[in-house]
Amino acid sequence: MRLPQPRGPLSATLVETLRRSQDGVQPGPDDARTADVLHDHDLQLSLWMCYELHYRGFDDVDDTWEWSPDLISWRRRLEDRFLAGLRALAPTPAVAPEAVPDALADLVAADDGPSLAGYLQREATLEQFREFVALRSVYHLKEADPHSWAIPRLEGRAKAALVEIQADEYGGGRVERMHSELFRDVMRALDLDDTYGHYVDRAPAVTLAVTNTISLFGLNRNLTGALVGHLAAFEMTSSLPNRRYGNGLRRLGGDERATRFYDEHVEADAVHEQIAAHDLCGTYAKAHPDAAGDVLFGAAACLAVEAEFAGALLDRWGLGLSALHTSALERTA
Known part of the structure; x- marks a missing residue:
């Protein structure tokens, strides 16, 4: 690259x-x-x-x-x-450490961001789905890597919980089951270039912000609480959208190999949801009471940035425009 x-x-x-x-x-x-x-x-x-x-x-x-x-x-x-x-963008109230898992559930339940998954399931054209996948590749081709920065900063039950989640993300040691590799199957099925970083030049700012948010939390040790909170929100809001993405791709002709990435997340993230909220974030907050607010902030930031990403795509498509970024040279051509 x-x-x-x-x-x-x-x-x-x-x-x-x-x-x-x-x-x-x-x-x-x-x-x-x-x-x-x-x-x-x-x-x-x-x-x-x-x-x-x-x-x-x-x-x-x-x-x-x-x-x-x-x-x-x-x-x-x-x-x-x-x-x-x-x-x-994501203000969060103070919360007692023992209340963090319930507070995470409340945040997720209150999330009212635009339904990008519903649109992709029922209405998106094949070209719009291709744009969605191209933009998501900025993150999904390094899926799990940003959250893995937390592993050496945790201990005990919280560390074990994160490793359990990440082991699934990395396919349990099997290359063909790594989530980043499964996403490559989606890209190939849609005739997209699956080279790492290929679509960065076509990614709008908010698409980059999705990945930058996780990197910001992951590369700054003082934001470890926000990083684990972000992962929890990511896992707790994943199963239903991925079911819709998979159904949308099937509607557009995608076969079992093309949809396996999404189908895999439906099952895996339903399990990860409880591990992330209780074993990871709950345990971390009790061990680091001063960071309980950071956990909720990370979760709220995840939901808010994802909502901005979804809204940006839906706004562009609603106007009949491409969601991909165009350079100044292209705009003046």
């Missing part, structure tokens, strides 16, 4: 800097800002590039940039803006 096309002054300066050998050069200005950080293309792409250095990196970037003090400092300033935006 090579560096993506910039979308503004932040990402342009970052791309230019990362193409050099590391020599202590500051990445550049960070004063460009918008009120809505989730839809800020320049901010989200810049953060995604910074975070990707900790995953697989880029073919045209020196690997030593991963821990450049200048780059980490610059990233931190972007993260402060992103985190402030997430906290404003």
Whole structure:
């Protein structure tokens, strides 16, 4: 994977800097800002590039940039803006540690985000489903990896619970059952390029924000509570949408291999829901009472960002437009 096309002054300066050998050069200005950080293309792409250095990196970037003090400092300033935006979007009340599992269930029950899954099940065209899958590939081709940052930070029952969930995500050691590999089957069935990171240049800011939220929580140890809360919300809201995604793809002609990714999540995430809420988050909150609010914040942030993602796709499709991002060059062609 090579560096993506910039979308503004932040990402342009970052791309230019990362193409050099590391020599202590500051990445550049960070004063460009918008009120809505989730839809800020320049901010989200810049953060995604910074975070990707900790995953697989880029073919045209020196690997030593991963821990450049200048780059980490610059990233931190972007993260402060992103985190402030997430906290404003997903305010959460104080809660007693022992009440965390019930509070998570209440958050999920109160979630009234737009039903992207219902639209894909009943109304989406084949091209719209292809766009959905292409955009989701930004996360699903590294599914589980961001949440795995929490494993070395947990202990006891909470650690065992997370490992149990992640073992299923990674296919129990069988490559063909890894969820990221099952998603590749979906992409191939829809004639999409399943190369890691291929659709980043076509991903709107809010699509990048979905993955950036997990990376933000995962790469900052002080946000471990938010990371496990995010995973819990992700698992607790997964089974029904995935059933609808699978049925939608079958409606459009998808066979058993094409829909296996979604069918697998219907069963697995129904089990993961209880493990994540009680064994993982409940145990973690009791061991770290001061982080109980962080757990709920992570869950609320997950629901809020996913709702923004769903709304963005439905808005574009409702206008008869593609949900994929178009570059400035394409818009002026």
